[in-house]
Amino acid sequence: MPAIGTKDALTEFRENLRAAPKRILETAFRTGLPTTDRSRSTFVFGNVFLHLHSVRTHRWSLRWLTTAGLGIATLAAFLITLVTGVLLMFYYKPYPEVAYQSIKDIHFVVPTGRFIRNLHRWAANVMVVTVILHMARVFYTAAYRRPREYNWLIGIALLVVTLALSFTGYLLPWDQLAYWAITIGANIAQSPREVTDALGITEWFDPGGLQRLLLLGSDTVGEEALIRFYLLHVMLLPLVLAALLAVHFWRVRKDGGLARPDDADDILARERREETYPVFTEQPQKTYHLAAIVRGRTPAVGRGPENTVPSMPHLFYAEFGVLMLTVAVCLLLSLLWDAPLKELANPNVPENPAKAPWYFLGLQEMVSFSAFMGGIGVPTIVLIGLGLIPYLDREAEGTGRWFGGPGGWPLVRLSLLFGFAAALGVEAFAIRFGWLREWFPNIHQLAITVFNPGTVLTALYAAFSIWAMKRHNSTRAGALALFTCFLCGFTVLTVIGTYFRGPNWEFFWSPADWPGH
Template sequence: MSAALPHTAIERFVANLKAIPNNLRAATLRGGTPNTDRSRSSFVFGNVFLHLHPVRVHRWSLRWTTTFGLGIMATAAFLITLVTGVLLMFYYKPYPDAAYISIKDIHFVVPTGRFIRNIHRWAANVMVVAVLLHMARAFYTGAYRKPREFNWLIGMGLLVTTLGLSFTGYLLPWDQLAYWAITIGANIAQSPREVTDALNLTESFDPGGLQKLLLLGSSEVGEEALIRFFLLHVMLLPLVLFGLAAVHFWRIRKDGGLVRPANADEILGPRTEAYPVFTEAPKKTYQLAAIVKGKTAAVGKGPENTLPSMPHLFYAELGILMLTAGICLALAMVSDAPLKELANPAVPENPAKAPWYFLGLQELVAHSAFMGGIGIPSIVLIGLGLIPFLDRETAGTGEWFGGPGGKPLVLQAIVVGLGSAIAIEAVAIQFGWIREWFPKAPQLLITLINPGTVLTLVYALYSVWLVKKHDSTRAGALGLFTCFLCGFALLTLIGTYFRGPNWNFYWSPADWPAH
């Protein structure tokens, strides 16, 4: 602004008016246009929404095969459920029968209502899939290891919260599917009674009853349960998810970015393009020595093999967000979210099935409510949580299936995991289990020894054997996790496609008996 300043207030007013677009832009983008490394950095750390990101990102992190964008996909799917969920709340009424009618209205009357509801449902499904695959990615690349153990635990919290969000959302339509799935779920919460009853303790010690009471606010699924599930679904669990996700993202940064092999720089090779690196000399020196341990980051080191997050990381994230939205929209166009008849407490659905990702659990529950619904899931969660503390090795960190055993071990574990699950399920389906063989067997025995617990034991023994054979805790962890994934997949498959009325086994729904 070298021109002479305007003389009169009116002239200044007009000049200010003209300058509004530029000044607005300057006021918004505090660091100026992000076109140098310096301004790109300040673009990130000067922005409250972006500063969870690192300012610069290692080239390894930007490779497709490092993450396949799965964590971002889960986040994107969550954002989509958030937006569509808020839209659905314009019409949804959390009261029995009214809830059903409002969902029906959303489906048939509200403009774009059906489409928005479909997107909400599909985004929730995409989120569950992405979270599971993201977990598998983190596991197989050894990303749970020191110093990332804590973030692995936070990730498990996010998995449980994601499943909780799905489960609580399932009741809200108040149709037959919802009512009976939640009745089963609430009774799983009550199932510690299976043990306390067998030990004659329920009178004085009844954690199962307390859990069900807290969940439903009543002895059965009714208006109290609906308002509780609504509260959990739209308020409490999203808040928990926000908190955990913020810590999760923050810790990625603080734990040194995404995991990468020690020789990542060698594998990547020299840069092929001329990336701007430190284009401006720093204008001030930072006196952090008093509060930061160790040497200053850049002392004695060349520039790291990193790129500015703006634009490299953000464009990648935006791409994944668009891809996720595209997937959800496409699925929402071809497949409608189900809505069955109004909930009827007198007549259960036959078969009454939970959402697909709980059908593996339902398959376990069909052998024992307590062990299948609470015992084995707790063992699995504790086992997964302990993995980073039991496997303290470093070999193979950052590589897919890295560590002793490697890919052949994973293939073997797939065979063992699927094989033993198929064998045990086949025995149970073909020949029955303890109750059919020894009708007088005590209940505690039937609870403790069932196909689910036997399968868990087989997996545990197999991983211990792997630890011994390869003389490596990573080998055991690889085996255990692979078996867990296989068992989950197989049980889910059986529960989804091969279980019909009365939870009997059928090769195809065409064989189901007529009603």
């Protein structure tokens, strides 16, 4: 017998059943619709995905000019490749010839297959572009400085993984372009032999051969290589990328949000057109240990942190905006241009010219002078140089400001001039007059490995940056010069490799001048 005043179990069961949908929602989103600043905060830190953000965002971070949304655009492009990549895996078969046929099926038979593949390819391209632009933004706003040095290193690792993902994806269609790009890539991995052979020690010490063997799983590009690249492309590298991304985002928050100049609040006050944004509209219920949230010397007592707005919704709207824009750009590109698919791979006839994807053509241009220096030596120097930037430039002037620091925009302009001139000059010289092998056919290979257009350009840039450092008596000025030169060199080599190299890697003003086959 139930006690008086209580419902019997059956009624309660019925009521619970009826209330279940509402309660499931309530338990999923504990706060309900966030209407106050406090519930907005709970909304963010109560959600495992959102809590990578801090609950409040400084208004400086929301200015369009601060980031141009490049980091989020990169993430958005990655998410697109993730979704479309999983879709492509429904049909793709990683076995030579079968792989080619399955890509053909995806292109011609599978419903929406062509579109999804286009989207995958374009998003991958967009990702490479935005990741480079994002790096440039962080560099030019001097946002890599203390306490964000380590996150810059993570970013460099992310750049490398992004390029590795693109490279491994390039082989999968198993067409002529893929096959020969990977043959070249695998032999670049083997190119330390250029040095060990010249020294005559390859028999005992052969790191190049080992790298190639590990990459290809065989001594030719075949089924073993394809399955390895597939594994790297769909499993290993995405996992590494996801782990690094998590650290990257987490550190953005833990390092105090985006870098901003000391007088950011003054600048915002001058720019501000409307009244103050709401600070805490009620006393915060949650108490923090002060030391945990305040980095500055004077804790804000009795008021909310100034010039911040709740991340929900202000930051999230901005992020969704960038996401939608990225999706729109990728959709448009996929509708306009199809991803290429050449004829089936033929191990006996190289594609002529055999070109890697555009972002590797700068490398390929350097490789056409020396395989080891162009493919491994100079890129390693560049990566080490980029990684060391925040540890060599420990100054404080100009943080958070575009082209901030001694030298500023005039120095960047001069560096642009020098960077383009040096790259074009060295290239023009090598194209017009050839290089050591043509002049002295019997010259020792090590001489070319050490002294070739790639290393000459690197040395010129290093010298220029030392000059800039001396002139402005500032490490930041040296960094500004070097990074700008690096961008110029990358651009010039990439453009020459893409548009001005034809059959036999000879220089042509236009593809219309290429000799017929």
